[in-house]
Amino acid sequence: MLKISTDRLIIRDHIEKDLYPMHELLSNRKEMYYLPELRTNSITGTNENLQVAINESKTNKRSKFFFAITDKYTGDYIGEIGFIRTNRSIFGDIMELGYFIKEIYWGKGIVTEASKSIMSYAFNNWNTRKVVTGCVVENKASEGIMKKLGMIKEAELKNHVVLHNKLHDRVEYRILKEEWGELYKDNNTIGDRFS
């Protein structure tokens, strides 16, 4: 099982015991407001997602990397983070980052901390040339993470997303492997605590 340790968190592959806390999150309207396509209405629906995550974690030809974020000291389930390989080439791959956590943990820098470590994991272990992510412009907390990570805005897409029956603009950010290396070259604590 993959386990990444940060100052406050363990980011790990999923286990069957994640089902109920994961369902609390995936079925919550407020927490999933910006991700309606991932919201589930039943424990069966959440279990389908969990099984995809568990099965992917066991294959060598992995293209989806979905991890549980947990509290390092209590083991409590906090939320989800991961990336999907959206492009593969001889020059390296493009990975799309995504995240969502329970509301009681918002605003504590948790997703910024988790994103740093899993992006480092992606660059160091999966032939990643570029990590991308994006959100609707109203989701300031999500865009805040992209900025705090040092990602670079690549696009502002007008009227791009239909969310809850309204059109929204979307912003997209990137970071290339060499940009990441330059940014975090003095931080030798990132990327070397995988097991």
Ligand SMILES: CC(C)(COP(=O)(O)OP(=O)(O)OC[C@H]1O[C@@H](n2cnc3c(N)ncnc32)[C@H](O)[C@@H]1OP(=O)(O)O)[C@@H](O)C(=O)NCCC(=O)NCCS
């Ligand atoms: C978006 C989300 C993942 C943010 O996680 P988080 O751990 O609370 O984020 P962080 O605490 O690392 O905050 C990152 C930055 O966002 C900014 N930020 C946070 N909330 C903000 C707000 N309401 N308005 C403006 N900026 C905000 C801050 O700059 C913060 O940096 P700071 O620590 O210097 O204040 C979390 O709110 C969440 O799970 N939301 C629901 C699901 C979701 O929207 N997922 C993303 C879909 S694209």
